[in-house]
Amino acid sequence: MITGISVMNVVPALLSARINSETLTKTDKAPLNHLVVDYTQVMRARAFLLAVGLSVLSACSQVVPAAPAPDPVGAYQVIVESLCPGNRAGSIFAIDVSGTGLPEPERLFAALKADPRYHAYTMMSATRAELEESGLINKNEMHFENGFLIEFFHPSLSAGQVTVEGSIWEGGLAAAGATYTARWESSAWVLDEPTSRWVA
Numbered sequence: 648m649i650t651g652i653s654v655m656n657v658v659p660a661l662l663s664a665r666i667n668s669e670t671l672t673k674t675d676k677a678p679l680n681h682l683v684v685d686y687t688q689v690m691r692a693r694a695f696l697l698a699v700g701l702s703v704l705s706a707c708s709q710v711v712p713a714a715p716a717p718d719p720v721g722a723y724q725v726i727v728e729s730l731c732p733g734n735r736a737g738s739i740f741a742i743d744v745s746g747t748g749l750p751e752p753e754r755l756f757a758a759l760k761a762d763p764r765y766h767a768y769t770m771m772s773a774t775r776a777e778l779e780e781s782g783l784i785n786k787n788e789m790h791f792e793n794g795f796l797i798e799f800f801h802p803s804l805s806a807g808q809v810t811v812e813g814s815i816w817e818g819g820l821a822a823a824g825a826t827y828t829a830r831w832e833s834s835a836w837v838l839d840e841p842t843s844r845w846v847a
Contacts, residue, residue, distance in 0.1 A: 720754045723799075724759060729838055730814075730823075735815075742772060775798070791816070810826065
């Protein structure tokens, strides 16, 4: 930082040096030490202006980091909570994540397992076909013996919005679903009123 210099005396210092230089050229009578002092002031003024300019450039060059994109896992979490508030019979809570479009669907399970409402369930990622192959779904009666399955279809993921068809199924005609849209608002996922509801 340059001391002893202010913006108010920068211009007078520059003018003073110019006048004294012209006087010396014409009369050769201006005191040499006076001219040296004036040029010292000019150099200080230039240094001051340089410092101010660098500060302005530094401030302008600082890039404000963009806000992180909302995590769609949170959108699916509020949709699952709407499909299953946590009071259903059965001990197996299966989710077919193949229809979510999520790059890391295991993070959805981690978020749901942290919710006390789902602590009583054994959660698993499985399709209906996989549950049939494992014997958890009775193929003859098309019944989920001891649990329920949440499925997702036709996901549409964009910045700040997730729209997907979701359903919960226990077997046979024991099923329900709707089209769900979750929007990112005020740093949280907000679920719109589901549309195209159906119950079987």
